[in-house]
Amino acid sequence: MTRVWGLGLLLALLLPLVGTSMPGTVVRLNKAALSYVSEIGKAPLQRALQVTLPYLLDQSGETLQPTRIQIMNVHVPRLRLNFVADFGVHLLAAANFNFKVFRVPEPLELMLPVVLLADAHVAQGPIQxxxxxxxxxxxLFGNASVPAGSNSTSPALLVLLQKHIKAVLSNKLCLSVSNLVQGLNVHLGTLIGLKPVGPESQIRYSLVNVPTITNDYISLDINAVLFLLGKPIVLPVDTTPFALPHHAGTQGTVATVGLSQDLFDSALLLLQKAGALNLDITGQLNSDDNLLNTSALGRLIPEVARQFPKPMPVVLKVRLGATPVATLHTKNATLQLQPFIEVLAVASNSAFQSLFSLDVVVNLSLQLSVYKVKLQGTASVLGDVQVTVASSNVGTIDMDQVHTLIGTVFEKPLLDHLNALLGIGIALPNVVNLHYTSAKVFVYEGYAVVSSGLSYQH
Known part of the structure; x- marks a missing residue:
């Protein structure tokens, strides 16, 4: 992996991921990404260029004398990367090679400047x-020189050494770059791996067309597929391709990640189908502030007091029949849940007895954030929880009185449960070891945008 980290990282960070499919995600890497990659890429590129040289066969007198030449170190003071429209990335690296020539009676030190130029073409592979x-x-080779203070050498020997080194490096340096790129393609293959969303659910991203490259950015279109128990989640209606507007996000950011409405809809449909938003709310019967018992309900509903003269536990079975709805407006993301609540009491024989059921509508404000590679959320209740009676086995219910009680015992457990799920998050498009940093999330009409830096953790 050390060698892959070389030019491989330089290019990998230029190609993380983007999407414009159904559901779609779009990532743009701007010129700011090139500055970051150039800085962190110098050290691994230096290591990759430190190749092995064959012996120099120098005829001295009537015999051939093999002379060992070793690269002691490579210093890359300058590394510049540019996007090439409709093609890929151009690399220019200025490197200084320091050699040690093991001559008798004393070794010789040499310095040789080299400029390395490479064009990397970016395409769509067969495995997406x-x-x-x-x-x-x-x-491009400069002239070899002897460091100041070193032993002098004859111009003829210097020419011979330089000719040998150039002949070897002209092939080996480019071969090293090609090897790094081959390792990079293995690394980029981790894009299509399944990332866990929950215990029984995953998300998989894949490239759906040829990358779009301009002189200012690179963009890849990526399809997101969510799976539940190995089966893909399919939206019930046809979706439309997602295109990220140029103005979205923060100016000059390293990465701009667009998240379509369809991606949010798919994630919520997954939660609904998995039953992840269902919960049972119970209370401690002996607790002084427990409102989930028949005594508390009996003070509001006489029939409950009549059927349960002794306090018995009450359970709220919250089930989400309808798919949650996320709405994205400029600077405002909301989530609507429509749970069905069945209110059950434990009878004397420990069986559950249905008291009544409620249709509930909860509107929530949704705050989005990014941690490493995951999009996470936090919800809070917006306005009043709407509660209506769906059915009753305890006669007429005065909802003005019951509403406050249900809201008190229902809202906090629901929020705790929902925020725990949203805190798990869903993986954004990524390859192994690449994280989003200092991310800010912006909400627009019908989509959200992550403006972020990038960090490769080797």
């Missing part, structure tokens, strides 16, 4: 991942 290939690579 980005594929990078080196289409052109050149090494």
């Amino acid at each position: 991942t980005p594929v990078v290939s080196i289409s052109a690579c050149y090494s």
